[in-house]
Amino acid sequence: MESLLNYFETIPSHHRAFIIAGGLTFFWLLEGIMPLFGKPYKKWQHAIPNIFFTITTILVNLPLAFLLLQCSDWVVVNDFGILNWLPEMPRWLYVILGLFLMDLIGAYLPHFIEHKIKPLWMVHLVHHTDHNVDTTTANRHHPLESVIRYFFTLIGFLIIGSPIGIVMLYQSLSVVATQFNHANIKLPKRIDTMLSYVVVSPDMHKVHHHYRLPYTDSNYGNIFSVWDRLFGTFMAMDTDDIVYGVDVFPDEKKNGHIGELLKQPFQKYDKPTMEAEK
Numbered sequence: 001m002e003s004l005l006n007y008f009e010t011i012p013s014h015h016r017a018f019i020i021a022g023g024l025t026f027f028w029l030l031e032g033i034m035p036l037f038g039k040p041y042k043k044w045q046h047a048i049p050n051i052f053f054t055i056t057t058i059l060v061n062l063p064l065a066f067l068l069l070q071c072s073d074w075v076v077v078n079d080f081g082i083l084n085w086l087p088e089m090p091r092w093l094y095v096i097l098g099l100f101l102m103d104l105i106g107a108y109l110p111h112f113i114e115h116k117i118k119p120l121w122m123v124h125l126v127h128h129t130d131h132n133v134d135t136t137t138a139n140r141h142h143p144l145e146s147v148i149r150y151f152f153t154l155i156g157f158l159i160i161g162s163p164i165g166i167v168m169l170y171q172s173l174s175v176v177a178t179q180f181n182h183a184n185i186k187l188p189k190r191i192d193t194m195l196s197y198v199v200v201s202p203d204m205h206k207v208h209h210h211y212r213l214p215y216t217d218s219n220y221g222n223i224f225s226v227w228d229r230l231f232g233t234f235m236a237m238d239t240d241d242i243v244y245g246v247d248v249f250p251d252e253k254k255n256g257h258i259g260e261l262l263k264q265p266f267q268k269y270d271k272p273t274m275e276a277e278k
Contacts, residue, residue, distance in 0.1 A: 004095075004169070011168050013062075020054070020139075023176045027135035027183040036186040036202065036239060041132045049258045050136035053126070057139050060146040071157055072164035081161015098166040099173070100224060106156030107174065107222035110149060112233070115217050123148065123265040128216065129255040131245045133209045138178040142265055170223075177223040181205035186239075200225050207237045211245040 075081050083098055114124040126142040141149065157167055181200045195201040200221040208219040218235035221228045228234035245255065249267075254260040 004165075011172070016168075016172065019172050020058075020175055023179040024054075024135060024138075027179050027185070031134055031184045034185050034187075036184050036206070043134070046132050046134070046256065047136045049256060049261060050130070050140045052258050053141055053143075053261075054136070054139035056143045057141055057146045060143055061150060064147075064150050067154055068157065068164060068167060071154060072162075072167070075158065075161045076163065079161075081159060084161040095166060095169070098160065098162045099170050100226075101160045102156060102162060102166065102170040103222055103224050104227055105159055106153045106170075108220050108227040110152035110156075111220040111222065113152075114145075114148075115220070120148065122267075125246060125249065126261050126264055128209065128246045129249045129261070129264065130209070131252045131255060132184075133182055133206065133244050134184040135179045135182055137209075138175075138182040142261065144265060174222055196225050197229075198225060199223060203239055204234075204236075206239060206242050207235055209242070209244050210237060211243045211247050211250075216246070 075084065082101060083094065086097075089097075114120040123142050123145045126145065127137070127140050130137045130140055153167075162170075177199065181202050182205060183202055185202055187195070187202060189203075192201045192203045196204040200219070200223065204219055204221075204225060207215050210216060215235055215237055218233050219228050220233055225234070245252070249255060249264065
């Protein structure tokens with residue numbers, strides 16, 4: 001466990017790039033073998049805006065990485081944060097607890113907040129207006145959301161008092177987990193259900209991408225599914241009934257255009273509120 005943390009404390013940039021590109025390639029190929037939805041769509045054309053936003057996310061995160069390192073030094077020197085206030089524990093338990101806390105405070109709660117505060121929801125909409133959710137959707141985030149998410153992560157990092165090794169480990173696991181649960185793959189129902197008791201499975205997360213409430217406001221989990229079940233935000237739905245997108249921005253052509261997506265957070269709704277599905 002110590003060697004694992006040591007590796008992620010100094011993980012080279014090209015290794016992180018390999019994790020992103022490798023996971024994307026693997027799940028992209030898997031989608032062709034065992035697709036969830038047989039609906040035909042131009043996969044390469046669909047991927048263009050999503051890859052663009054993946055690149056912008058990387059470009060936003062790279063120059064801000066020094067903040068994580070500075071915070072890491074600060075929490076260690078000042079013995080600050082939840083992990084530093086707990087009694088001494090085995091290293092493996094320390095790492096697992098750190099990952100769970102990062103998932104709760106740095107991912108689940110920010111995602112929940114983004115859905116509840118309208119200006120943040122408008123920025124987050126870019127992720128939801130994808131009409132053909134697949135593994136490339138995982139990093140389809142407006143550059144403003146990349147900044148917002150980064151600072152949520154930073155705040156979570158300070159609260160938890162996590163060393164940089166756990167943060168880098170969590171972020172690496174998060175990349176692969178989101179590529180997996182967004183992937184357009186069809187697992188055997190029993191396996192998907194069993195997985196969903198521990199981690200966010202593809203079927204579980206696809207419910208979150210249904211175009212209407214209350215399903216859009218459910219299944220906020222990033223890696224671990226326990227938070228949705230614990231806080232009552234878990235919902236299930238037959239995947240055959242899922243329709244991707246958001247009802248207030250229904251134009252699929254515009255939602256696949258980079259320029260339109262960059263402007264989307266600043267546009268008004270086509271109608272005042274989203275109506276809950278009966």
